[in-house]
Amino acid sequence: DAGVTQSPTHLIKTRGQQVTLRCSPKSGHDTVSWYQQALGQGPQFIFQYYEEEERQRGNFPDRFSGHQFPNYSSELNVNALLLGDSALYLCASSSLAGVPDTQYFGPGTRLTVL
Amino acid sequence: GIQVEQSPPDLILQEGANSTLRCNFSDSVNNLQWFHQNPWGQLINLFYIPSGTKQNGRLSATTVATERYSLLYISSSQTTDSGVYFCAVELMNTGFQKLVFGTGTRLLVSP
Numbered sequence: 333d334a335g336v337t338q339s340p341t342h343l344i345k346t347r348g349q350q351v352t353l354r355c356s357p358k359s360g361h362d363t364v365s366w367y368q369q370a371l372g373q374g375p376q377f378i379f380q381y382y383e384e385e386e387r388q389r390g391n392f393p394d395r396f397s398g399h400q401f402p403n404y405s406s407e408l409n410v411n412a413l414l415l416g417d418s419a420l421y422l423c424a425s426s427s428l429a430g431v432p433d434t435q436y437f438g439p440g441t442r443l444t445v446l
Numbered sequence: 447g448i449q450v451e452q453s454p455p456d457l458i459l460q461e462g463a464n465s466t467l468r469c470n471f472s473d474s475v476n477n478l479q480w481f482h483q484n485p486w487g488q489l490i491n492l493f494y495i496p497s498g499t500k501q502n503g504r505l506s507a508t509t510v511a512t513e514r515y516s517l518l519y520i521s522s523s524q525t526t527d528s529g530v531y532f533c534a535v536e537l538m539n540t541g542f543q544k545l546v547f548g549t550g551t552r553l554l555v556s557p
Contacts, residue, residue: 374547374550375532377544377546422489433543435479439487
């Protein structure tokens with residue numbers, strides 16, 4: 333049973349560029365959430381996708397956008413990168429059955445913006 | 447929004463020692479999870495514990511939902527227990543599985 337997978341592992345970009353991060357949820361899960369973790373801080377919720385739609389969004393600008401595919405995998409896109417976007421980006425999967433449940437996290441993508 | 451505070455912020459232990467980590471939250475929650483983040487950034491699920499007590503090997507956790515706190519107990523600590531421990535909560539009745547993370551406890555276990 334494969335867990336949550338993310339790609340790439342590491343990424344280096346320059347200011348103003350755009351980046352796409354990818355996530356495949358745990359088998360049997362249909363909901364994907366994205367979190368940003370800056371150095372020395374706890375993860376912060378970016379947004380959540382279910383049935384290919386954004387269901388909830390945290391306090392992040394429109395430069396952060398996403399997509400969910402029919403196979404439940406998801407992408408996080410960040411446009412016009414800023415130095416402050418450097419962080420560990422984590423993907424979590426769960427089963428949105430209206431009942432609180434365990435969320436499982438992937439290994440993360442470490443993004444460095446120069 | 448909900449506030450999630452963890453204590454202590456830092457903890458240094460000798461191998462074999464026991465410890466208690468605390469998580470306080472300011473509102474009613476549907477879900478509470480404890481995670482261990484290893485040095486490579488991977489968040490490892492320890493417990494899903496919105497209420498009650500659970501044990502898994504050397505680790506155990508207790509959540510008292512009515513008093514809005516949770517405790518994580520680590521017994522006979524090992525160097526591999528080092529890392530950052532986070533509790534994360536999900537607000538009650540939102541219908542969404544959005545986790546709000548605490549401030550973390552950084553644990554260093556020395557041999």
